[in-house]
Each structure stands twice: as structure tokens, then as C-alpha cells.
Amino acid sequence: EDKVVQSPLSLVVHEGDTVTLNCSYEVTNFRSLLWYKQEKKAPTFLFMLTSSGIEKKSGRLSSILDKKELFSILNITATQTGDSAVYLCAVEANNNAGNMLTFGGGTRLMVKP
Amino acid sequence: GAVVSQHPSWVICKSGTSVKIECRSLDFQATTMFWYRQFPKQSLMLMATSNEGSKATYEQGVEKDKFLINHASLTLSTLTVTSAHPEDSSFYICSARVNGRGFYEQYFGPGTRLTVT
Numbered sequence: 001e002d003k004v005v006q007s008p009l010s011l012v013v014h015e016g017d018t019v020t021l022n023c024s025y026e027v028t029n030f031r032s033l034l035w036y037k038q039e040k041k042a043p044t045f046l047f048m049l050t051s052s053g054i055e056k057k058s059g060r061l062s063s064i065l066d067k068k069e070l071f072s073i074l075n076i077t078a079t080q081t082g083d084s085a086v087y088l089c090a091v092e093a094n095n096n097a098g099n100m101l102t103f104g105g106g107t108r109l110m111v112k113p
Numbered sequence: 114g115a116v117v118s119q120h121p122s123w124v125i126c127k128s129g130t131s132v133k134i135e136c137r138s139l140d141f142q143a144t145t146m147f148w149y150r151q152f153p154k155q156s157l158m159l160m161a162t163s164n165e166g167s168k169a170t171y172e173q174g175v176e177k178d179k180f181l182i183n184h185a186s187l188t189l190s191t192l193t194v195t196s197a198h199p200e201d202s203s204f205y206i207c208s209a210r211v212n213g214r215g216f217y218e219q220y221f222g223p224g225t226r227l228t229v230t
Contacts, residue, residue: 034155042157043157045155048155088221098123099226100226101204101226103223105116105220
């Protein structure tokens, strides 16, 4: 069964700190890895990663995938209180049932002023 | 701790039949659970908020008679897709909020893939 594990479960930092969120996975026939940010209504899409070693960047957020070691990290530099959210990782894979998407449980990030 | 499970992880059903998806908080109680659906281009949409012991609150545009939600206990919410059609094929994800906490204390299930043939 496909599995996605995020760590840490929760994280409390102060504004200006840099954080690294981890996502490891065990899936068959990997296709892509997705990062989301959940604040209020529904998770908003951040990044999709398909190739190893290529960093995706958006402002203070960046993410990279390691397909050999089966993990991805999401970095947030110079954190702000508005970064407080649940960050979700999901892995898309292909199995006998077709295209599957498996979510990790999320990392809860709290940024204090 | 704080694990949320979903069952089944994937299901294939025929058009016109109903499918039930379960969302369980395994080691905490959750008065409030949420159901989401994935749309193309990776976006996720909140379908409804499930409240233990009371009726679910549906988002605008979500048919409550089609997507039946039951939150019978503090650890279980179910989503039943009634009279499923191929356009209902999607990923359905649930999350559970720890009792008395805000959005921060929310944990997600792994998701269920529904395919309607």
C-alpha cells in the first residue's frame, strides 16, 4: 500500500526563522509529488515536483525532490506569521487501480511574532 | 499520534450505485471533520464540514442529497456518494480537527480514489 509520511508533526518557530518540512514516501510507479498549504477553506496548491534534484521556488518557499531516497523537502525562509498553516504533501502514483493520490497527514507550522 | 485513516483507499463502482467512504480519527476525538474533493490542476475543494451529532454544513454548489455525510461518533465520519456518475470520479480527502482546537490542529487522511464506470 502506498504510504506518505510527513515530519515533523508540528513545529513552532519565530518570525524570521527558516524551516524545513519533510515528506517521505513509499509508492509504486511514482509520477509526481505535490505540496499544499492549508489555512482555512481548502488546501492551496504550492508545487508539483516530478524530477529529482530540480528546485522549485516561489518567493520564500522552495522545494526539492530526491527520487533515489524517496523524499522531498519544503523550505520556508524568513518565516512570517502568515506562514502559519498545515502543510500537506501528496504523492501521485500509478498502480493497478490507475492513477492514485496519497496524502501525508500534514505538518502544522506555527510562526510566532 | 494524530492519525486519520480513510477506507477504502480506492473503489470502482458502476454508474447509478452508491459508495460509502469512511474517515476515522484513530487516536483522538474530532467533533469536526472536513471532506474535500480534488479537481483538475491539483486544486482541492472543500465540500462540507461534518459535525458530530448534527447536520453537515455544505459548501455552495455541493448537492447535499448526492453527497450524504454522517458523523455518528467522535471518531468517524462517512461520505456516501449516491447514484454515482462518471463525473463523480475523483479523489476524496478528509481531515479531522482535534476537539476544541483551530485550523492548526487539523490532520488529513490519505485520500480515497473513486472511479465510476
